[in-house]
Amino acid sequence: MTERVVAPAARQRRRPTKQGVVLSEELIVATALRLIEEHGAEALSVRRLGRALGADPSSLYRYFRHTDDLMLAVADELIGRTLRIWRPTGDWRADLRDLGLRIHTGALAHPRAAVLSSHRVTGRAHEIQAVETIIGVLRDGGFPDAEAVRIYHAFIDQALAFAALDSADRVLPKAARDAEAAVWRATYARLPADTHPHIAATARHLMADMRHSSYPAALDLLLGATAARLDEFRAQESPGRSH
Template identity: 80%
Template sequence: MAERVVPPAARRRRRPTKTGVVLSEELIVETALRLLKEHGADALTVRRLGLALGADPTALYRYFRDTDDLLLAIADELIGRTLRTWRPTGDWRADLRDLGLRMHSGSLAHPQAAVLSTYRVTGRVHEIAAVETILGVLRGAGFPDAEAVRIYHAFVDQSLAFAALDAASVALPRAAREAEAGVWRATYARLSPDTHPHIAATARHLVADMRRSAYPEALDLLLTAAAARLDEIRRPPRT
């Protein structure tokens, strides 16, 4: 999609497409997510989107300047889907753990989109709401502002990094995923204790553990460290 800016007031199309569909930003993003999931990153073109929507491809410029603008909207929609399913309980640690796991699983539900978008900063409504929400949880727990921002930064970057890593793995063809998982059995589990004593001693655990995401454990470690830091902050100074 090449750069072509249409004034916002002129963007929205009122007439239905030739297939009877009335275009909207929401419909275009939903269709883009579906195409990415089914066909990968190559599907994110104005021509493919136009065909899928039954619309003249140029009509998409009424809603998005270019494919990068659309990609930011896709990233923001993934964030919005997470927020819509999350309900806070008032327990800051449990709430952040639940939110992080939902962010991660939401990315794995759309791995191709996650690979393309997890590293982007959208500045859009859902991302802004997420930043406000997470900072509110941390400040409400008692973290001073500077600490709240540092923990927010670590929490979000950890979540997005694991989302991108695991989404990239999920997006691989099944044969490639199975071949990589088999390396732990075929190679690591057969290394000699004479040359690789630590791998040999833990091989059965490696085979079992390396097939799954480490994100839940990494998230728990981060939250445990954050809780320890909060205890330090609350501890009265020594006299």
């Protein structure tokens, strides 16, 4: 797509496409998401999308100005899919842990799209809702405003970084993934204790642990440190604290 702007009021297509469907932003985004998982970044072309939708490619400009605009909509849709299935409980730590794991799981369900979009800032409705929700969880949990923003930043960057990292691994060809997994057995497990004592002592744990994502452990470490910070703030606010 190239830069081209159509007024929002003129975007809605009333007539069905050749395949008998009425175009909408939601349909285009869902189709783009499916094509990305099948073909990668090259799926985001008006020609390929037009064929998949049974529509004239030029009609897509009624909804998106260019491919990057569409990519931001895809990124925002991934956020929205996570938010739709997440329900807060009122326990800030449990809520953030659940949300973080859902972000990660949602990325792995659409790994090619996650690799392309995890680093993007969309400024769209679902992302705005996510920022509002997470900061609200932290403020309601008792964190001062500046600290709530600092923790939000660390929390979301950690979640999205692992989403991109683990998604990139997920889209590797199976042969490449198997070859990398074998390195822990073929190389690290065989290093001698006289030259690599620490690796040799922990080799069996390395082989067991390195096969899995470290995101749940990293998330727990972050939340543990965050809880400790909250205890510090509460201690400072206690009227009986020593000076």
